[in-house]
Amino acid sequence: MKTDWKAGPNELMLKMSQLPVPYFTLSSRAVRGIAACLALALAAGVTLAYAAETQIFDPKTHKWVEYDRKKARSYYAAHKQVPETFRRQVVKFKTAEKPGTIIIDGNQHFLYLVQPGFTAIRYGIGVGREGFGWAGIVRVGRTAEWPTWTPPAEMVARDPNAAKWAGGQPGGPDNPLGARALYLYQGNQDTIYRIHGTPEPWTIGLDVSSGCIRMNNDDITDLHSRIEVGAKVIVLMQGASLYKGV
Amino acid sequence: MTRNVALHLSGTLMLLVSCGTSFAADLVVGMPNWPSGQASANIIKFGIEKELGLDVEVREMGTLTIFAGLDAGEVDVHPEVWLPNLDSLVKRYVDDKKTVKLSPKEVAATQGMCATRETADTYGIKDIADLSDPEKTSVLDTDGDGQGEIWIGAETWSSTTIERIRAESYGYTKTVKLLEMPEDLAMAAVDAASATNEPIVFYCYSPHHVFDLHDIVQLTEPKHDDGKWKIVLPSDDPAGWLSKSSAPVGWPPSHFQIAFATKTAERLPKVASFLSRIDFTAKEVTEMSYALQVEKQDPAAFAQKWIATHEDRLESWTK
The missing domain is CATH 3.40.190.10 (Periplasmic binding protein-like II)
Structure with a gap:
C-alpha cells in the first residue's frame, strides 16, 4: 500500500507500508472468509502481533517514523477520534454509479456511499492485514443491529476465549462485529464477508486483522441507516489480491 | 365466384x-x-x-x-x-x-491506454513507453508488491486479448500487472482515483462517458503499422496465440x-x-x-x- 494521504492541518500524514500480498483464486474465497473471521475474533480481546510497517510523517520533524497498532491506539486516546482523513465526511465523487451504491477502496481505507449530485459520504475503514484479499461486485443481502457473533468451530477448538462464545456472543460493546453488520451476498449466496462495526475504533485506517470491512460504531450505524437491503457494493481491485494478475 | x-x-x-x-x-x-x-x-x-x-x-x-x-x-x-x-x-x-x-456508415472510435490528467501531469506517465519504466509504474502499485497494476478490459472482450498482446509486445508485462475484470469495477476505480488524486492507468475506448465524467488523457504511442500488427486469437491457436502474436504499435483506426x-x-x-x-x-x-x-x-x-x-x-x- 503505497498511498500517501494527508490528514488535517494539525494531523499526522501517514504512509502505509508495502506488504507482500499473496494471490488467491475465486474458489478460495470461502476459505479466506473463514480465516478472516478467525482473525476478527481474536481482535475482540486479544492484542494481535501487528506486523505491518506503517509509517507516520511527522510534520514537525519532517521525518517518517514507525507507526504501529499501539501508536494508533495512543493517537486515538489523545484525540478521541481517528485522523481527520478517516472521519465521516461528504466529498466530491463523480461516478456513473447510482446513489445508494457502496464503493470500497481497501487500498486507501475508504468506503464511499454514493449520493446525488456527484458527491459521496466517505467513511474510514479498517481492512485485512494482507490488503483486502478479494474484490468484486456484491450486494447487501441483509443487515443486523448489534449482531451476535459466533466463532467458527476451528477457533472454538483451539482458543479458550472463543470457546466460551461457542453458542454465540450476544451483541454489545465488546462484540467484534460492533453496532451493526451488513452481510454481503453474491446473488443469493452469503459471501461470509461483512461490513461491520468494531470495539476497536483506533484500528480504522489500518490493515489490521480480517478480510471483512470494519468501521467505527458511529459510522456503521450511520451507514446502516442510509442504505437499502439490495444495495450494490463494489469492492475495488485496488489493494485486493483476488483478481488474477496476468 | x-x-x-x-x-x-x-x-x-x-x-x-x-x-x-x-x-x-x-x-x-x-x-x-x-x-x-x-x-x-x-x-x-x-x-x-x-x-x-x-x-x-x-x-x-x-x-x-x-x-x-x-x-x-x-x-x-x-x-x-x-x-x-x-x-x-x-x-x-x-x-x-x-x-x-x-452498413457503409462508420462511427470513428479510439482504443488504447488512458490515465487521469493527474497521473500524466504529476507522475509523468504520458506515453506507452512510460509503462515499461518501473520507477514510474511503481506509483500504480496498490497491492504492496512494488509493481503497478493496470486494467486491460473485461475478460470476455476481444480487445482484452489484444491489449494483452500489446503489453507483451511493448514489454510492460515485466513492470506492471495486467488486471481483467468487469467494466463497472474498473470505472469505479477510476472514480475513486480521481476523487483522491491517486494515479491510475487503464484501458479506454471512445466514444465513452468516462471522458465526460473525468479529465482523461490517452497515452501517446507509436502509430499503427499494419506490418507490425500480427494478432493470433486464442480461438485460432489456444496454446501459441500469445507467442505467435506481436503488436508493439497503436491500434489501427477503429x-x-x-x-x-x-x-x-x-x-x-x-x-x-x-x-x-x-x-x-x-x-x-x-x-x-x-x-x-x-x-x-x-x-x-x-x-x-x-x-x-x-x-x-x-x-x-x-x-
Whole structure:
C-alpha cells in the first residue's frame, strides 16, 4: 500500500507500508472468509502481533517514523477520534454509479456511499492485514443491529476465549462485529464477508486483522441507516489480491 | 365466384399473418451489454416502428450470439460492430459466407491506454513507453508488491486479448500487472482515483462517458503499422496465440458499424436502406453512453425521447 494521504492541518500524514500480498483464486474465497473471521475474533480481546510497517510523517520533524497498532491506539486516546482523513465526511465523487451504491477502496481505507449530485459520504475503514484479499461486485443481502457473533468451530477448538462464545456472543460493546453488520451476498449466496462495526475504533485506517470491512460504531450505524437491503457494493481491485494478475 | 374464394383466402391469410405478428416481431435487433449499444438498439427499434410501421423486438444477447443469429436468420440487426476487434467475425460472415452485411456508415472510435490528467501531469506517465519504466509504474502499485497494476478490459472482450498482446509486445508485462475484470469495477476505480488524486492507468475506448465524467488523457504511442500488427486469437491457436502474436504499435483506426442479415435486406429492402443511412456521430454516441450509464436513463425511454427530438434525422434515414 503505497498511498500517501494527508490528514488535517494539525494531523499526522501517514504512509502505509508495502506488504507482500499473496494471490488467491475465486474458489478460495470461502476459505479466506473463514480465516478472516478467525482473525476478527481474536481482535475482540486479544492484542494481535501487528506486523505491518506503517509509517507516520511527522510534520514537525519532517521525518517518517514507525507507526504501529499501539501508536494508533495512543493517537486515538489523545484525540478521541481517528485522523481527520478517516472521519465521516461528504466529498466530491463523480461516478456513473447510482446513489445508494457502496464503493470500497481497501487500498486507501475508504468506503464511499454514493449520493446525488456527484458527491459521496466517505467513511474510514479498517481492512485485512494482507490488503483486502478479494474484490468484486456484491450486494447487501441483509443487515443486523448489534449482531451476535459466533466463532467458527476451528477457533472454538483451539482458543479458550472463543470457546466460551461457542453458542454465540450476544451483541454489545465488546462484540467484534460492533453496532451493526451488513452481510454481503453474491446473488443469493452469503459471501461470509461483512461490513461491520468494531470495539476497536483506533484500528480504522489500518490493515489490521480480517478480510471483512470494519468501521467505527458511529459510522456503521450511520451507514446502516442510509442504505437499502439490495444495495450494490463494489469492492475495488485496488489493494485486493483476488483478481488474477496476468 | 372465383374472386370471392380468392377474397376469402386472402382474408384468412391476412388473419393468419396478423395473428403471427402478435407472437413474433417483424424484426429482431440484438442488444449488446454496453450503454451506447443499448441506446442505439432501441433507437433502431423505435425509429423503424415509427417510420416503416414494422414491429421490432429488442433482445439482449452477446455479440457472438448476435452474429450466429444473423447467420441463421434468427436475428436481423447488430447495432454496434466494433472493428478491428471483430475482424475475424466480419471475415467469416460478411466476406466469406456473405450472410451478414455492414452498413457503409462508420462511427470513428479510439482504443488504447488512458490515465487521469493527474497521473500524466504529476507522475509523468504520458506515453506507452512510460509503462515499461518501473520507477514510474511503481506509483500504480496498490497491492504492496512494488509493481503497478493496470486494467486491460473485461475478460470476455476481444480487445482484452489484444491489449494483452500489446503489453507483451511493448514489454510492460515485466513492470506492471495486467488486471481483467468487469467494466463497472474498473470505472469505479477510476472514480475513486480521481476523487483522491491517486494515479491510475487503464484501458479506454471512445466514444465513452468516462471522458465526460473525468479529465482523461490517452497515452501517446507509436502509430499503427499494419506490418507490425500480427494478432493470433486464442480461438485460432489456444496454446501459441500469445507467442505467435506481436503488436508493439497503436491500434489501427477503429470504428463501429451497424450490421444486418443479408436475408433481412432481401426480405425488407426498406429496412436495409434505413439501417444503411443511420449516421450517428461520435458525440451522439458519447451522449447515449452518458445518459444511460451516468444519468441512469432507461434505454427505451431514452430512445423514444431521442426519436421525438431528431425527426429530421429519421426523415433523412427514411428517404
